[in-house]
Amino acid sequence: MSLAVRCQNLTKTYDTGGQIVTALSNINLDIPMGELMMLVGPSGCGKTTLISVIAGILDQDSGICELFGENLQRLSSKEKLKFRAKHIGFVFQAFNLLPALNAAENVAIPLIINGMNRHLAVRKAIELLSQVGLGERWTSLPSQLSGGQQQRVAIARALIHNPRLIVCDEPTSALDHETGLNVMHLLKSVALQNDRSLVIVTHDARIFEFADQVAEMDDGHIINVKNAPLRT
Amino acid sequence: MGDKGKYIGIIMGLTFASLIMTQQPAIFVGLMSRSYSFISDLGLPDIWVMDTKVQFVDDIKPLQDTELYRVRGITGVEWAMPLYKGLLKARLTDGTFQTCNVIGLDDATLIGGPPTMLEGTLEDLRRSDSVIVDIDGATEKLGKPSPIPGGKPIPLKIGDNLELNDRRAIVVGIAKSTRTFQSQPMVYTTYSRAKSYAPKERKLLSFILVKTKAGQDAHELTERIKLNTGLAAYTQAEFKELTYQYFMHNTGIPINFGISITLGFIVGAAIAGQTFYNFTLENIRQFGVLKAMGTSNLTLLRMILLQAVLVGSIGYGLGVGLTALFGYATRHTILAFKFPWQLLVFSGAGVSIICIFAALISMIKVFRLEPAIVFKG
Numbered sequence: 301m302s303l304a305v306r307c308q309n310l311t312k313t314y315d316t317g318g319q320i321v322t323a324l325s326n327i328n329l330d331i332p333m334g335e336l337m338m339l340v341g342p343s344g345c346g347k348t349t350l351i352s353v354i355a356g357i358l359d360q361d362s363g364i365c366e367l368f369g370e371n372l373q374r375l376s377s378k379e380k381l382k383f384r385a386k387h388i389g390f391v392f393q394a395f396n397l398l399p400a401l402n403a404a405e406n407v408a409i410p411l412i413i414n415g416m417n418r419h420l421a422v423r424k425a426i427e428l429l430s431q432v433g434l435g436e437r438w439t440s441l442p443s444q445l446s447g448g449q450q451q452r453v454a455i456a457r458a459l460i461h462n463p464r465l466i467v468c469d470e471p472t473s474a475l476d477h478e479t480g481l482n483v484m485h486l487l488k489s490v491a492l493q494n495d496r497s498l499v500i501v502t503h504d505a506r507i508f509e510f511a512d513q514v515a516e517m518d519d520g521h522i523i524n525v526k527n528a529p530l531r532t
Numbered sequence: 533m534g535d536k537g538k539y540i541g542i543i544m545g546l547t548f549a550s551l552i553m554t555q556q557p558a559i560f561v562g563l564m565s566r567s568y569s570f571i572s573d574l575g576l577p578d579i580w581v582m583d584t585k586v587q588f589v590d591d592i593k594p595l596q597d598t599e600l601y602r603v604r605g606i607t608g609v610e611w612a613m614p615l616y617k618g619l620l621k622a623r624l625t626d627g628t629f630q631t632c633n634v635i636g637l638d639d640a641t642l643i644g645g646p647p648t649m650l651e652g653t654l655e656d657l658r659r660s661d662s663v664i665v666d667i668d669g670a671t672e673k674l675g676k677p678s679p680i681p682g683g684k685p686i687p688l689k690i691g692d693n694l695e696l697n698d699r700r701a702i703v704v705g706i707a708k709s710t711r712t713f714q715s716q717p718m719v720y721t722t723y724s725r726a727k728s729y730a731p732k733e734r735k736l737l738s739f740i741l742v743k744t745k746a747g748q749d750a751h752e753l754t755e756r757i758k759l760n761t762g763l764a765a766y767t768q769a770e771f772k773e774l775t776y777q778y779f780m781h782n783t784g785i786p787i788n789f790g791i792s793i794t795l796g797f798i799v800g801a802a803i804a805g806q807t808f809y810n811f812t813l814e815n816i817r818q819f820g821v822l823k824a825m826g827t828s829n830l831t832l833l834r835m836i837l838l839q840a841v842l843v844g845s846i847g848y849g850l851g852v853g854l855t856a857l858f859g860y861a862t863r864h865t866i867l868a869f870k871f872p873w874q875l876l877v878f879s880g881a882g883v884s885i886i887c888i889f890a891a892l893i894s895m896i897k898v899f900r901l902e903p904a905i906v907f908k909g
C-alpha cells in the first residue's frame with residue numbers, strides 16, 4: 301500500500317511565555333494514497349498542529365513527516381514552498397477567499413503561483429467552477445456568494461493545480477447541515493480522484509461517515525485510528 | 533484588499549503630504565524670488581554698484597552723485613547710470629497715506645524702467661511731474677476709494693494725480709512689474725524728480741547701474757570697480773544671490789516654511805504608514821493563505837510594493853494637481869507662488885520615501901508571518 305503521508309514519532313512543543321506546551325507527542329500516523337483521513341478530537345488536542353506539520357507549513361521539533369516519500373524537513377524553505385505549491389491543496393474553515401478577486405481569479409491563484417499565465421489560469425478556473433456547479437457565478441466576488449458557494453470555490457481552488465494531497469480544516473463547520481453534506485459529497489467525489497488523498501480536521505460528527513479512516517486525538521496523542529466510520 | 537474606505541484613506545494621506553510638500557515650497561520659492569524680483573526686472577545692466585554696507589536690494593545706503601562719474605571713468609564700462617530707490621509716502625485723494633517704492637531713472641536714457649508698459653510709454657516720463665505706476669499698485673493700494681462702502685477701489689488711470697511728499701505727481705503710464713517682497717506699489721519717475729520727492733539728504737544715489745563693454749568680463753570689471761572706487765560691485769546674479777542669502781539667513785521665512793513642509797511630510801507618512809499597516813494587519817490571514825499555498829516572500833513583497841507604488845502615484849498626482857490648481861486660482865492675487873520642476877522632483881522623492889516606509893513596515897509583518905496562522909480559528 302503506497303502512503304501519501306507517513307508520520308513517525310512526531311513531537312511539537314510551543315513556548316508560551318516561558319511555559320512549554322506539548323502540542324504533539326510521539327505521533328505515528330500513516331495516510332494511504334486515495335483515502336480520506338479525518339482527524340477528530342476536542343479543542344486543543346493538537347489536530348491543527350498536526351495538519352500544519354503534514355501540510356509543511358510548520359516544522360516539528362523531532363520525528364519524521366514524509367509526504368509521498370519526501371521528508372519535508374530536509375527541504376530548504378524555497379524547496380518546501382515549491383513542494384506545497386505543487387502537491388498540496390488547502391480548504392479552510394473560513395473559506396479564506398481573497399475578497400477583492402472574483403471566484404475565477406480566486407480559483408486561479410494556485411496555477412498563477414505555479415507559474416501559469418494569468419489569462420490561461422482564469423480560463424481553467426472557469427472550467428473547474430462549472431464542474432463544481434458555479435459556472436454561472438465565476439465573475440462573482442466572495443461577498444456575493446453564499447457560504448456553501450464560497451466553500452465550493454475554495455474546493456475548486458484546492459483542486460485546480462491537481463495536487464496529490466488536500467488538507468481541509470473544518471470544511472463544514474461554517475455551513476448548515478445540508479450544505480455541509482453537499483460540500484462533503486463534492487469533496488469525496490471530485491477530490492479523491494487520481495489517487496489523491498484528503499486529510500480533514502473536523503468536529504462535525506455528521507460527516508464522519510465520509511471518512512475511510514478516522515484518527516482520534518487527545519492531549520497531543522493519537523489515541524485511536526479506526527477504519528470504519530465512528531457514526532453512520 | 534477590497535476595502536475602499538481604507539484605500540481612499542491612504543490616498544488622502546499621500547495627497548495631503550504631496551500637496552503640503554509642493555504648495556508650501558511653491559509659496560516659499562515664490563516669496564524668495566520676489567526678494568530679488570526688482571533686480572530681475574532690470575535686465576539691461578550687467579553690474580550693480582552700491583555702498584559696501586548694502587546687504588540686500590531694499591537695504592539702501594545712499595552714495596554721493598559724484599561716485600557715478602568715478603565709475604564711468606573705469607576701463608571696461610560701456611555706460612553707468614544712476615538709480616534712485618526709496619520708500620516715500622504718497623497721499624491719496626481721500627487723504628490717506630500709502631508708502632510707495634519710488635524708482636528714479638536716469639533722466640536722459642530712462643534706463644531701469646519697468647519691464648512692460650501697459651498704458652502710455654516710458655518717454656512720457658519726460659513730461660513735467662510725471663510718474664508711471666505699476667498695475668498692481670494702481671488697482672489696489674493706490675486706487676481711489678470706492679463710492680460703495682466695502683467695494684473695490686477704483687484703479688488709478690492716466691491723468692490722475694498723486695501727492696508725493698507734498699509735491700504733485702501726474703500718472704502718465706501704467707506698467708507691469710514683478711511684485712516685490714514688500715508688495716509696495718512701484719512708482720517710476722526720473723532720477724532728478726525722484727530726488728525732489730525725497731526728503732532732503734546729502735546723498736541720494738541708491739545704485740549705479742553699469743553695462744560692460746563688449747568682450748569685457750563682468751567679474752573682472754566688478755573687481756576693478758571695487759579696487760578703484762572702494763564701493764561694492766556685483767554682477768546681477770551675485771546681487772540676486774546676496775539678497776536671497778540675506779532673506780534666508782536673517783528672516784524666519786525658511787524656518788517657518790521648513791516646519792510646515794516637515795509637518796506635512798510627517799503627518800502624510802503617519803497617515804499613509806498607519807493605514808497601510810492596518811490594511812496589511814486586517815488582511816494578514818489572506819497573506820497567510822497565499823504563503824501556505826506556496827507564494828514566496830519575494831512575490832508578496834512585489835504585491836505590497838505594487839500597491840504602495842499605485843497609491844503613491846495616485847496620491848502624488850492628486851497632490852501635485854491640487855497645488856497646480858491652487859497656483860492657477862491665486863495667479864492674480866498678492867500671494868507669492870512659483871512652481872518650478874525641481875519641486876515636482878522634491879515632492880516625488882518625499883512621497884516615495886513615505887510609500888517605501890509604509891510598505892516596509894507592512895513587509896516586515898508579512899515576512900515574519902507564519903503561514904500556520906491560516907488554521908487558527
